[in-house]
Every structure is written in C-alpha cells, then in structure tokens.
Amino acid sequence: MKTFILILFSFLIVGCTGKQLTVKSLQPSLIPNKKIYNVILEDFEYDNINQANYLEEQLVNKRIDNRRVFNLQSDYHDIDAIITGEVLESSMQYDFYYDEDIDYKRCWKYKYKDGKKTNKCLKYKIRKIPCEKKDYRVKTKIDVLNQDERLLFSKIYTKSKYTNECYRNRYYYPHPYYYNRLNISREEYSINSRLARQIAKEAINDISPHYIYQKITIIDKLEEAKYSESINKEFKDTIELLDNGNINISQERLHKLNKKLNFKSYEILYNLALTYEAQNRLRKAKNYYIKAQAICNDIDHLNLIQNSIYRTKRNLESKIKANTQLENYN
DSSP, X not given: OHHHHHHHHHHHHHHTSSOEEEEEEEEOOSSTTOOOOEEEEOOOBXXXXXXXXXXHHHHHHOEETTEEOOEEOSSSTTOSEEEEEEEEEEEEEEEEEEEEEEEEEEEEXXXXXXXXXXXXXEEEEEEEEEEEEEEEEEEEEEEEEXXXXXXXXXXXXXXXXXXXXXXXXXXXXXXXXXXXXXXXXXXXXXXXXXHHHHHHHHHHHHTSOEXXXXXXXXXXXXXXXXXXXXXXXXXXXXXXXXXXXXXXXXXXXXXXXXXXXXXXXXXXXXXXXXXXXXXXXXXXXXHHHHHHHHHOOOHHHHHHXXXXXXXXXXXXXXXXXXXXXXXXXX
16 A cells, blocks of 8 residues: 555656646456446435436436446336435525625824814724635435345545635625525525536546546656667657647657657657657557667656556556446347
C-alpha cells in the first residue's frame, strides 16, 4: 500500500507540469464477479427530490462503446439485480446576518472650522449589509440486491452545496422575518434535486463499468545537443499536434522519427506509447513504455516512464475485468 501511494504521489508531481494529454481508461464495476444487466429499480423511501427518477435516467442512458449496460425491467422475473434505497437527508440550513460597510456617499460627521461646517468628512455612515448563508445537503443510501435479495453492494452517498452571499449593491433587502418561506422551500427543492442527480450519476458509475479520465505528461523536448536542428523542429511540430489532440497524425510522425533516430530516443518511444494509450491500445502502449525505460538515463523522466508502465498495467487489468462484465450485452 505504501509503495502504491509513493508511486501515485510521484506521478502526480511529475504529471502537474508541462504539456499534457487526456486519456481515458475503462474501469470495472465495484460489484466483483457479477454481471448485472436486467435490473429492477424500486421506489426510494422519503424521496421528495426525484432520487429514483434520476437513477432511472442514468440506468436507461448508460452506454459503454455504444453498448447498453442495463436493461430496466418492469417485473421481478429473471433479473440480475434489484436497486433500492432511501433518502436519508434532504436539508437546507439557512442563516441571515448583517455585515458592515462604509458608505462613502453619506457623511455622518463633518469637520467644522471657525464654527462653520466644511466639506471635509470626518466620519462616514456605516451601512448594514444583508447577508445569507445557505448550506444544502443530500444523503442517500443505495443498495443493490440479487434476485434472492442478498446484498451485493451498499453505499451512502453525500453531496452538499454551500453559499454565503452579501448584497452590497442593494440598499433595500427584507428582514428574514418577511422572507417568503415558500421561496426558500422552492430553492431547497431545486438545489437538492440537482445534488440528487449528481448522486445518481456517481452511484451508477459505481455499479457499472465506466471510463475515467487522466491527464498524462507529454515529454516535449529532446536532448537538443544530440540531434540536428531539423530533427528538433520536426519533434517540436509533432508534439504540438499531440498536445492539440491529433493522435493519429502525431503517431505516424513519431514512428518516422523513431526510424530516423534508429529507435534510440526514449522521448520518442515514450510519446509513441502515449499515443497508443490514448487509443486505449494498452498492451502496445506498455511495450513502448518498457522500451523507453530501457534506454532512459534521466531520473525525472525515468520516474515518469515507470509510473506509466504501472498505470497501463493496472488499467489493462481493469479493462479486461470490465469487458467481462459487459460481455454479451446489447
């Protein structure tokens, strides 16, 4: 576990600098060794924020590479899973208070000279500013059961939103005593329904294969002293294409450069691996990362390459597992 944390930490440090390319990788469901396709979605208890409706929306629309992941059933015959649960909390904490501000347009006390008031202000009016704090919170428990009602998965999801707003540009604002409670209730329903939608999306990702997205560092410079000006320019132009997401074209150009340099540039081999990873061709990506590792002498880049080998190995295992969960789906 400590090794994994160190590898991840070093990856994050290296991965936060320079040009980056976003790659996606297929991850399996959190329900191990179980294919879930035909599902029943039951009504949720205490559901006044459309939690079950948002889950249904996610279930119906969930697709991986144009394959439907779930088939929503209307009866309990020949099903793989039952999705049920309850809304444990849907709340909003509301607090009204005043802040203070100096109103430079209104003088409270002027300077007097020889018994006459001057235009010089000694003290300005202090203006009270109405402010609102709102703390929204939704907590939902979601259970997945098999046909025999044995628990396969259970998790409590929590989403929240906090606002703290002062109305400095308004000279009139009603005291909270006059604030319309109906408006507060409508706002609570609106915000908490959005939080319920976020919970639905996260929950369906947990119980189905799904893609995650990662930003991977591009090695954007060659050791200039080792190569001609024309090679360096060709490499720079290719990296610009890669940075702009032109994967196929940059891959072709990197292959040509790789041959020109007799397969001895770890920078080119690494970026070639990155193009294959972006195409989700993880075995080929891993092989090119290993080739880059074998000839790299730069410590920082060596750490980057080692992390990439670990990442592609882990993502390849996840992809294989996820595909078994998707096998034979429509």
